[in-house]
Amino acid sequence: MAEITYREALKRALREEMQRDPNVVIWGEDIVAYAGGGAYGVTVGLAKEFPGRVRDTPIAEEAIIGIGVGAAMGGVRPVCEIMTVNFTLVAWDQIVNHAAKQRHMFNGHIKVPMVIRTPNGHGRTASTHSQNFDAWFAHIPGLKVVAPSTPYDAKGLLKTSIRDDDPVVFLEHLQLYGTKGEVPDGEYLIPLGESDYKRRGKDVTLVTWGRMAVESGKAAKTLEGEGIDVEIVDLRTLRPLDLSLALESIKKTNRAVVVEEGWRTAGLGAEIAASLQEQAFNDLDAPIARVAGLEVPMPYAKNLERATLPFADDVAAAVRAMMQKQY
Amino acid sequence: MAEITYREALKRALREEMQRDPNVVIWGEDIVAYAGGGAYGVTVGLAKEFPGRVRDTPIAEEAIIGIGVGAAMGGVRPVCEIMTVNFTLVAWDQIVNHAAKQRHMFNGHIKVPMVIRTPNGHGRTASTHSQNFDAWFAHIPGLKVVAPSTPYDAKGLLKTSIRDDDPVVFLEHLQLYGTKGEVPDGEYLIPLGESDYKRRGKDVTLVTWGRMAVESGKAAKTLEGEGIDVEIVDLRTLRPLDLSLALESIKKTNRAVVVEEGWRTAGLGAEIAASLQEQAFNDLDAPIARVAGLEVPMPYAKNLERATLPFADDVAAAVRAMMQKQY
Amino acid sequence: MDKESLVNLYKQMVLIRVFEDRSAEMYAKARIAGFLHLYNGQEAVAVGTVSALNPDDDIVVNYRDHGWALARGTDAGAVMAELFGREGGTTGGRGGSMHLVDVDRHFWGGYAIVGGHLPLASGLAYAAQHFKNKRVVVCSMGDGSTNIGTFHAALNWAKLWDLPIIFMVENNQYAMGTAYEVHSAVPMIQKAAGYDMYAEEVDGMDVLAVREAICRVADRARNGLGPSFLNVVTFRYRGHSMADPDVQRNKAEIAEWRQRDPITRFADALLDKNQITEAEIDAIQKEVEAVVDKAVDFAEHSPEPPLDSLYRDVYAHSVSNMQVAGSLIRPAQVAGRLNNGQH
């Protein structure tokens, strides 16, 4: 079992599925010519390996996704890359009113087996290029939403997403592309809709996903030194939302902190906290706390960006506050 | 004080503000020619009364709103009508990445004093024409979001919104246009960001807004007959979100049900429940419950549409369940 | 075209006309609700187009879709049942009037977001190109649908990748109440110029003219010459939908267009050439009315869709633990109302 990057894991998933099914095609902006294959290098080499099946497109996200929906209706299995999640807003109507609606509205006569791959993340890119819409994708019936935090999950979940017969929004992360982890050499799949323990512990439950699952892991190490034993539930799939492990964990810890990257108000963390207090009311010794991003358009300045985004220290601070306070 | 409809209250607000400020203009699809003034009749007569200031536009929501943003930057005060909220998705990038970002990103050098008027609602209009995105609008820093439930609130809040220097999304409702209520003849304003008691009671707190505030009122009457005394907090403004009255009420009732029209998962109700359990943990004798729409694209069939949408009976059922169950 | 085929075109137009008038009655009787957009006046467009296509060519249209489904051969009873919101409808009552579908006949549906279906149509054309199956896609839209962003994104891309697609504007010169000159600054056909796309203007009140134009551009597409643009000039006799009082269009204009009625005009032409007799015309009228009577009867007796079907096909059934997810997604308060709804 070799250590590879999240980026490489994604590429392997794409390659394996393209080898497996000739109808899997990839298109997006600058995924062929630019820098040898993609703004973030996930598709490097694939255009050469699969002639005609990996194509650069015009800058028109509404068409990248809308044409993907139509192609999927027609039996192609497109994997559409949107350079960053920020640009999905240009295609929002195509995602919500078309990709997600077709199967149900047409009573199962039409299916849309497509994947929309796009990264969350930041990097001093300011307000229109540093956003997180996880809560919005997770609100939409008909969509499946995946957000892997490790190379292992990234490969297994992307392969499953490509084979899935529903439209899947696959949320990668700029800050995770370079991270490494063990990935089996052989083929494996990870089912959608199953959360995963990333750390076992007994004192407090962290419910999280994506980059914040990694930050939560860092916080757990710090807190371990302080005698606080954290359990981490990584949701992995945001819709359908599997809270079964979180509920199981809270039965034991009686305390939970929901950790998300995006804006707090009406974020996905709110759904998780609301559902957990509803289903675990008597197990809770403290209100469910939330760690989230500050509610401002992301500033460019280094200190302001740092202040706006949540990191391990925010997670640790929230956990400490919860463990100290009496209710 | 006369009884007028919600529709008439909105029109009076528009007329008064256009009389007051020559830079207030209105544009949208079919607001002049069609049926004498608008798909839902709110602007009837205004084009004649204010020549050149009320205009029909091409069908291109991204331009209706984007050109509105630019006009507002240039000193005009546009009130843009989007025929129904479903079509705001076509303009989603213009709303999120432009209208909402300008003031903060440009450090206060640019302001966007515009109003986006659009109705929520249904009416056997099927999956793409019966949606509710309240939670999405409320997630966006830089936007203000208003959703009046009565003619009185509709007039006072729309006038304030037009005078506000920030972009305001003003969510009307198809099912409320014809409802009547008392509205003072003289001018009055209602500040944004202030919730309101629509009914006082001692047993349970309903936190709601828009059409569901009206349904909650009906449920309260039914429940009164059963000896359950309901208090209703109408949020009126969804961003900024004022939960002060809800918290005050819960101190007294120790029970709360959040009532919303849209999809449950990651709906605005989740934010309200999450915030309330966080801030009123020790006041609560029961988990905060949510009444919401079912998570399916809205079907056309009468019985399926009825089953998908929440009404007074759903609210009453949820309250009964809460009052009966012991925790 | 032989006599039989010509008479068949006539019969299809009459079927649509009679079906639409009956739909209006059913709406008045509250059997139909929501938005009901009728096709009266535009019959020649759908009928002429479909007559020029192969059975496996793809069709994608907007919400004004009854005529398209009927022209494509979808059972009138299934269409009426859909308008009624019944189980026997083309989507079992889920989509209603605006979202008819018949995938077996390659009719990919009516769509209700203006311009929203254009990229989907280009995508279907990409699929035809991918599978090299020589199919052609017809994407119909209204004149008011040519000003929105997706029009540009879809046409531009179709030309760039030489997709086998025909973008057809059913130019009835109004978008709801908004007259053409209020929503557009240039003649419709000029809108293709920015894409260097082959374009023709077609008399949409002449079923054979439509048929011939489609033959020409479908041929181009099949031979790898890429997309085309058709400005099909027509007129709708009724308001935008049954909700439209139609106060904004002047009656003289409507009357004038009725003079060019596609059905009577075609009947006269056939009579001239002795390709049809008055007796046959009467017979067709009776036959069609019987078909529509049967359709209404079928719709009346078709049951409402079962409540417990509500969650079906939100997702493919194959999904791992969607049951679990479903139970989390599904609001508690309605558990009682739904028998045993599954996701």
Add this chain to the structure above:
Amino acid sequence: MDKESLVNLYKQMVLIRVFEDRSAEMYAKARIAGFLHLYNGQEAVAVGTVSALNPDDDIVVNYRDHGWALARGTDAGAVMAELFGREGGTTGGRGGSMHLVDVDRHFWGGYAIVGGHLPLASGLAYAAQHFKNKRVVVCSMGDGSTNIGTFHAALNWAKLWDLPIIFMVENNQYAMGTAYEVHSAVPMIQKAAGYDMYAEEVDGMDVLAVREAICRVADRARNGLGPSFLNVVTFRYRGHSMADPDVQRNKAEIAEWRQRDPITRFADALLDKNQITEAEIDAIQKEVEAVVDKAVDFAEHSPEPPLDSLYRDVYAHSVSNMQVAGSLIRPAQVAGRLNNGQH
């Protein structure tokens, strides 16, 4: 144009060139982060355009905006401080390189969503029409920004309402790594045909050619003749941004375009006509380098924006009980990190 004005155009182009090279150095030194899109090679476009406009004409551009701000007269120190993310920047470090602004000079900012600023520019033109102030709006975009929906929606509407606006494509023939022929099927100028919009092709490497073209179309707009479209052919010498290894463009192509360098070409022309001397050219070089040294120095010494300014201008201050709302909106865990942040 008199000698002094000509020399001034030259000086502005040199300023932009020197400023951009220094920005690249500062990026290498990690003083600048995020996306940094340089203007080298395109200097004549911004300088020629601005020289033809009135001080109160409005300018809206994309993220490749340093040259535009400098040409408009924005202080080089404020621009460099913005790239550094410092309080002295044009937005106090909030927007960074992609979002320079100088409203006093009617420079309405750089925008980073491709095509997103086009409707805003049309809206500013509407404002000019509304206030009858004879202003003209210049909206610059890249060649790759002409395929997205907002391009269509904004140009179509501008023509329909005869708005006083100039849509200018800075056609450097690449969108990031995507060559023109890969993203567009028609010659750029043809994209105006669908709007029946007055259009010209302009040599973007010739500052006077740009200036003259702008004079012509600005005149049209001021006289109520509505919008225009300019295909300004130019080239960027560097990669798309500092993150771009620029492997996809072949070196010969770049070298060839450098032969047509707008600065040396203009210098030679001025020398020919004895409107400038070698000595003056050297003096300008020194003067400009001093300006840029000072700009870097200013940026280095400009403080980081205060943490407690973070919530400022999310909303207008006038908002009733925004404090209350603020405290609800604001996450608990960072209370410590922010001194006393107010909304």
